[in-house]
Amino acid sequence: MVGTAGLPHVLIRFFTVPRVRDARTSVGWALVFIAILYTTAPAVAVFARTNLLNTVSEQPYADVPEWFKTWEGTGLIRYEDRNGDGRIQYVGAGSPQQNELTIDRDIMVLANPEIAGLPAWVIGLVAAGGLAAALSTAAGLLLVVSSAVSHDLLKSTIRPRITERGELLAARVSAAVAVVVAGYLGIDPPGFVAEVVAFAFGLAASSFFPVLILGIFWKRMNREGAIAGMVTGIGFTAAYIVYFKFVNPAANVPDRWLLGISPEGIGTLGMLLNFGVASGVALVTPPPPEIVQRLVDEIRVPKGAGPAHEIRA
Secondary structure (H helix, E strand, O other), X not given: OHHHHOOHHHHHHHHHOOOHXXXXXXXXXXXXXXXXXXXXXXXXXXXXXXXXXXXXXXXXXXXXXXXXXXXXHXXXXXXXXXXXXXXXXXXXXXXXXXXXXXXXXXXXXXXXXXXXXXXHHHHHHHHHHHHHHHHHHHHHHHHHHHHHHHHXXXXXXXXXXXXXXXXXXXXXXHHHHHHHHHHHHHHOOOOOHXXXXXXXXXXXXXXXXHHHHHHHHOOOOOHHHHHHHHHHXXXXXXXXXXXXXXXXXXXXXXXXXXXXXXXXXXXXXXXXXXXXXXXXXXXXXXXXXXXXXXXXXXXOOOOOOOOXXXXXX
């Protein structure tokens, strides 16, 4: 939940509507559909597993349906006849020594309509929905990366006198680098889709979410506290994930985890560290300027207030 609230490509969508009321309405509808998605996902997973077992388990390999051959050609489904009887024995992931079928979990969303025998147009809708979601997320994230590097980092901090042409060039270069990094991780992912999504949620929860909450609801929050909290939270969370998924994957077992928390869930602890560090640093450093505190009050405009206006020092 907090990871979703802190995702940068979600936050930037609030700038695409003309009024605050429109943003609140769209968020309300989004929450309805998100709730439907996440509450029905476990049921869909159970149905998918049941359909798969009923379709292929104890069936002769020569009689497998067409979808099996299609996905087998991609290497995401692999059959190994260990006992030589020509039948597929698959009892689930809990007994790997008895299984003759290896299934990549990433394909289940796309393969499930075929397994269930649904019409081709339903399969096309699922594939189109997955592609649209991927492109929408990628576009939003690229926009965030390019604007953060070109405007927030270069223009506002490192090179205040940079020209618009140079800012645009920096945005394009940073977007290109992001595409290359994302492409590499897509070819060689650190885990299956659900794990990678959990990493993204954890990083967003440990970096952006605490600063958003403190910045809106605590006028004492300042720049130093926000920077210190974000660096601490995302640094801890990223280091934890990188260590267990890349540096020492053999140690990625519950007995070696900090407080029993997996890399997929460590963002919660990173978020708490962010809250603590940001609050502590803000209390021992000068408070934000009066104009910033007034701006925070303007953010919480009650319903029915007049149009927004510029605040001058």
